[in-house]
Amino acid sequence: MVAGIAHYVFVTIYPYFDGNGRMARALATWILYRGGYDLGRFYALEEFYAQDLEGYYDALVTHPDHNYYEGRNTADFTPWLTYFVKGMAAVFEAVAGDIVKRAIQTDEKTDARLRTLDRRARIVLGLFSRQDQITANDVARVLRLSVRQSRDLLNDWVRAGWLEMTSVSRKSRAYQLSAEYRQFIGDLSAE
Secondary structure: OHHHHHHHHHHHHOOOOOOHHHHHHHHHHHHHHHOOOOOOOOOOHHHHHHHOHHHHHHHHOOOOOOOHHHOHHHOOOHHHHHHHHHHHHHHHHHHHHHHHHHHHHHHHHOOHHHHOOOHHHHHHHHHOOOOOOEOHHHHHHHHOOOHHHHHHHHHHHHHHOOEEEEEOOOOOOEEEEOHHHHHHHHHOOOO
């Protein structure tokens, strides 16, 4: 709701000559991201709006006057929030469908080695779909852990044999997948 309200208020205030809609959508996406709704890597609200531009603009028209101080600040923006939540629901349904599709595909290809990895290890394995090497900072960011906790996990995973250390320097230590786990990269994503 906060993201939807922020979006509406931003386009209602209309601070820029051009780009207010883009900025409002970016602001809403940022608020959603900060609230734990990081759907950007699967699907974006922007795509939902692009598919229904007329509905998007109609939902934003809540008052005949576009000026914030001539009535639009007190307008009932329930139609906009309804549309915003409808968009969120559509995005979540698209993500859920994508996840189910990927789960079915992955389950058919997954072998016993991959099944032994816990949730955190699978998330970190997914990092390798975008980069060849990872660091403790990468793991800390994606798992929302401290760098020290990430280093401990990485050391455990090196001992388990699915990661290899590529740089032993304390300041720039990096890790890569062992050869037997590189085959799984196409099946996973970091989210």
